[in-house]
Amino acid sequence: MSISYHANVSLGHTVPDRSQTVSDWGGAERPLVIFVDDDAKLREALDELMQSVGLDTISFGSTQEFLEAELSDRPGCIVADVRMPGVSGLDLQHRLLESGDEKPIIFLTAHGDIPMSVQAMKAGAVDFLTKPVRDQTLLDAIAAGIDRDAKQRAQARIVTDHLSKFALLTPRERQVMQEVAIGRLNKQIAFCLGISEITVKLHRCNVMRKMKLTSVGELVHVWEALPEGVRNSVEAQPCSAKIADAGRLAISHRPAMAF
Numbered sequence: 001m002s003i004s005y006h007a008n009v010s011l012g013h014t015v016p017d018r019s020q021t022v023s024d025w026g027g028a029e030r031p032l033v034i035f036v037d038d039d040a041k042l043r044e045a046l047d048e049l050m051q052s053v054g055l056d057t058i059s060f061g062s063t064q065e066f067l068e069a070e071l072s073d074r075p076g077c078i079v080a081d082v083r084m085p086g087v088s089g090l091d092l093q094h095r096l097l098e099s100g101d102e103k104p105i106i107f108l109t110a111h112g113d114i115p116m117s118v119q120a121m122k123a124g125a126v127d128f129l130t131k132p133v134r135d136q137t138l139l140d141a142i143a144a145g146i147d148r149d150a151k152q153r154a155q156a157r158i159v160t161d162h163l164s165k166f167a168l169l170t171p172r173e174r175q176v177m178q179e180v181a182i183g184r185l186n187k188q189i190a191f192c193l194g195i196s197e198i199t200v201k202l203h204r205c206n207v208m209r210k211m212k213l214t215s216v217g218e219l220v221h222v223w224e225a226l227p228e229g230v231r232n233s234v235e236a237q238p239c240s241a242k243i244a245d246a247g248r249l250a251i252s253h254r255p256a257m258a259f
Contacts, residue, residue, distance in 0.1 A: 031146045032076035035059040036066045036092065037108065038084045042131075046079065049135060055142075063087035067095065075153060077104040077126065077145030079138075082116060090116065093123055102152055104145035108133065162222050163230065168210045174234045176203040180216060181223035184239065192239035 033055050035046050043059040050057040056076075060066040063080070064087055080089040087095075093105050107120050110131045117128035126148060127141040169177065172193070179189040186204070190197040213219050223231065 029074050030054070030056050031149075032056045032058060032071075032074040033142060034066065034071075034076065034078045034103075036063055036078060036080040036084070036089065038062060038081065046138075049138070053139065063089065063092045066092070075146065075149050077106060077142060077149055079106045079108060079142065082107050082109040082113070082120070082128075083111070090120060090123075093120065093125065097123065104148045104152075106138075106141045106145055159225055159227070162211075162225055163227075165211045166226065166230065169207060171235065173203050173207050173210070176200060177207045177211075177219065177223060178231070178234045178236075179239065180204060180207070181220045182239075188239065 033046075033050050035043050035057060037043050037046075037059075038061055040061065043061070047057050047059060056074075058071070060069065063084055067087070078092075080092055082089040089105075089107055096103065096105075102124070104126045105120075105124075106126045107117075107128045108131055109116070109128070120128050126145040129137060129141060166174070175193060176189060179192065184192070186197050186200045190200045193200070207213070208219070211219070211222060213222065
């Protein structure tokens with residue numbers, strides 16, 4: 001599904017009508033653009049512009065008002081003023097990130113502030129635009145924000161699928177998956193875990209079957225895509241030290257060569 005944008009409302013400088021396509025956002029709902037700005041006239045103009053291109057909007061006069069609102073989780077992005085009374089736009093960005101909400105944010109400012117824009121962009125802002133902003137410039141930024149949100153949601157669905165399959169693995173199978181992802185051979189895994197190489201192979205087969213994987217490359221990719229907390233929950237084995245010790249022991253017991 002795609003949206004065709006036809007800008008015809010000016011927020012600063014008049015620009016010719018122009019079409020723009022946003023890629024599928026990964027759901028049946030239309031994107032929701034959230035405006036957070038203490039300028040009522042600007043909010044009204046932004047609402048009118050979004051309606052003209054077929055996007056749903058909701059506006060808030062302050063960051064606190066937005067934070068206290070109970071909104072459903074819809075695809076889209078946020079357009080917020082950087083400087084507002086009370087909680088600023090940058091504070092809003094920080095609070096959302098702290099809560100795990102990665103909804104894309106586009107910042108508007110009446111004053112060009114390079115350090116502030118750098119701070120916002122480093123924290124993941126889609127864009128940092130100076131008022132008055134051209135219709136098409138804002139629409140381009142919103143399109144990028146919606147597209148980023150679609151990709152984030154698609155990735156989240158993939159990770160959720162990985163987690164549901166990972167939950168089916170036994171503790172030992174998770175250990176084997178971890179060791180395979182690290183790059184250890186079957187005999188090394190067997191040595192580390194104190195089991196036979198045949199048992200390792202059986203666990204590997206179970207991991208591949210339950211996780212619906214077809215190659216070690218896929219296994220590594222899925223393992224790395226799992227949240228860090230999930231990966232860290234797998235009981236770690238001191239394999240590196242054990243393998244190194246075994247290697248040194250083998251060398252020390254190797255018979256001397258006669259010359």
